[in-house]
Amino acid sequence: MNILFSSDDNYAYHLMVSIKSILIFNDKCISFYVFDLGISTENKNIILQMINSSKSNIVFIPVDVNDFRRFPKNIGYILLATYARLKAVDYLPSDVNKIIYLDIDTLVFDDLTPLWETNIENYGVAACFDSFVEYEIPEHKYTISLSSQHYYFNAGVMIFNLDIWREIDVFNSSLDWLKKHGEKAIYQDQDILNGIFEDNVYYLDCRFNFMPNQLERIRRYQSGKLVVLNNIEKTTMPVAISHFCGPEKPWHSNCHHFKMHYYYNLLSKIKAVKGDKLPISLFIRSVIRDFKRKLKYKIY
Numbered sequence: 497m498n499i500l501f502s503s504d505d506n507y508a509y510h511l512m513v514s515i516k517s518i519l520i521f522n523d524k525c526i527s528f529y530v531f532d533l534g535i536s537t538e539n540k541n542i543i544l545q546m547i548n549s550s551k552s553n554i555v556f557i558p559v560d561v562n563d564f565r566r567f568p569k570n571i572g573y574i575l576l577a578t579y580a581r582l583k584a585v586d587y588l589p590s591d592v593n594k595i596i597y598l599d600i601d602t603l604v605f606d607d608l609t610p611l612w613e614t615n616i617e618n619y620g621v622a623a624c625f626d627s628f629v630e631y632e633i634p635e636h637k638y639t640i641s642l643s644s645q646h647y648y649f650n651a652g653v654m655i656f657n658l659d660i661w662r663e664i665d666v667f668n669s670s671l672d673w674l675k676k677h678g679e680k681a682i683y684q685d686q687d688i689l690n691g692i693f694e695d696n697v698y699y700l701d702c703r704f705n706f707m708p709n710q711l712e713r714i715r716r717y718q719s720g721k722l723v724v725l726n727n728i729e730k731t732t733m734p735v736a737i738s739h740f741c742g743p744e745k746p747w748h749s750n751c752h753h754f755k756m757h758y759y760y761n762l763l764s765k766i767k768a769v770k771g772d773k774l775p776i777s778l779f780i781r782s783v784i785r786d787f788k789r790k791l792k793y794k795i796y
Contacts, residue, residue: 497522497524497525497526497527497596497608497609497612498526498527498529498592498594498595498596499518499526499527499528499529499595499596499597499598499608500528500529500530500531500581500584500588500595500596500597500598500656501514501515501528501529501530501531501597501598501599501600502530502531502533502559502577502578502580502581502600503530503531503532503533503535503577503600504533504534504535504561504577505534505535505536505539507577507600508535508536508539508543509539509747509763509769510600510601510745510747511530511535511543511600512539512542512543512546512763512766512769513603513759513762513763513766514598514600514601514602514603514604515528515543515546515547516546516762516765516766517602517603517604517605517758517762518604518608519546519547519550519552520604520762521604521605521606521607521608522604522607522608522609523550523551524551524609525551525552525553526550526551526552526553527552527553527554527555527592528547528552528553528554528555529554529555529557529587529588529592529595530543530554530555530556530557531557531559531577531580531581531587532556532557532558532559533559533560533561533577533580534561535556540556542766542768542769545768546766557587557588559577559580559583559587561577563580563583564579564580566674567579567674567684567685578599578684578685579684579685581597581656581685582666582667582670582685582688583666583667584597584656584658584661584666585658585661585662585666585667586667588658592658593657593658593659594616594655594656594657594658595655595656595658596608596611596612596653596654596655597651597653597654597655597656598652598653598737599651599652599653599739599741601652601739601740601741601745601746602652602653602705602737602738602739602740603737603738603740603746603755603758603759603762604736604737605734605735605736605737605738605755605758606734606735606736606737608736608737610736611655611700611704611736611737612655614655614698614700616655616657616698617657619657619660619693619696619697619698620656620657620660620661620664620692620693620696620697621649621654621655621656621657621689621693621696621697621698622654622655622697622698622699622700623649623650623651623653623654623655623689623697623698623699623700623705624649624650624653624699624700624701624702624704624705625647625648625649625650625699625702625726625728625729626648626649626650626707626709627707627709627710627713627729628707628708628709629648629650629683630647630648631709631713632709636648636682637690639680640677640680640681640687640690640691641676641677641691642690642691642694643694646690646694646695647699647728648690649689649690649697649699650686650705650707650739650741651683651685651686651689651690652705652707652739652741653700653704653705653737653739654689655698655700660696664692666692669692670685670688670692673688673691673692674688677691699728701730701731701732702729702730702731703731703732703733703734703735703736703737704736704737705737705739706731706735706736706737706738706739706754707739707741707742708740708741708742708744708753708754710729710731711753711754711789711795713725713729714731714793714795715789715793715795718792718793718794719792719793733794733795733796734796735754735755735795735796738753738754738755740753740756746758746759746760747759749774749775749778752782752785754786754789754795755782755786756782757774757778757779757782757783757786760773760774760779
């Protein structure tokens with residue numbers, strides 16, 4: 497199994513927590529790759545200690561952020577580092593043909609083998625439907641010239657078929673896309689990837705990229721406030737990956753997303769890190785909130 501992250505030093509602690517969550521639920525050998533945009537030696541050593549105590553291995557691949565200065569940065573909490581994946585075939589070893597990509601604001605709660613074994617031989621990417629963009633700002637995909645038949649996907653959890661990426665030259669295709677639509681793009685490389693892979697995406701069960709808006713739609717459906725859920729929104733429980741997309745992150749005390757308290761549990765298990773602790777009142781509140789979601793809305 498191959499897993500890819502992209503990070504700078506400011507987000508290194510969050511990278512550690514995400515990796516830790518994977519290692520807890522996955523005991524197989526995993527080859528981790530990190531596109532490294534300036535992670536300190538100290539933080540890399542902490543990550544190496546975590547990896548060395550498992551069956552897995554990790555490679556830090558230096559990336560020059562200046563390679564992506566020409567790309568737009570429209571949202572403050574989305575790093576330029578995310579653009580590095582557009583050059584994945586240039587940075588990764590040539591014998592890597594398939595890889596899972598995860599944003600660093602993800603937490604894993606289950607074995608990722610079913611995700612890894614998804615057959616995408618005939619697709620460039622696999623990803624999950626993004627109900628926020630599709631239903632809350634439906635005009636956006638038309639603004640960037642996506643077909644009405646295309647289901648906009650979220651790029652925080654993906655599988656890349658790198659053979660196809662090499663065939664279509666994703667990085668240069670991205671530059672071409674930006675020339676046509678760059679001024680209208682809001683969600684940075686997520687918009688680019690939707691444009692490039694509009695007819696070349698396999699849609700995953702949303703349990704592999706469980707986002708706040710999907711939680712809200714399930715809650716509304718279960719309470720009778722939403723008539724129907726689209727088949728593309730299928731979310732089999734239990735949740736495998738929680739994705740804290742949007743401005744509220746688990747390291748923010750105002751975060752109300754699914755299992756945000758688990759972030760602090762994991763951070764406390766990384767002995768070399770002296771991170772902030774979640775106040776006990778907020779921890780209990782988060783646990784109770786998730787218990788109610790399970791009891792009332794079957795979200796767990």
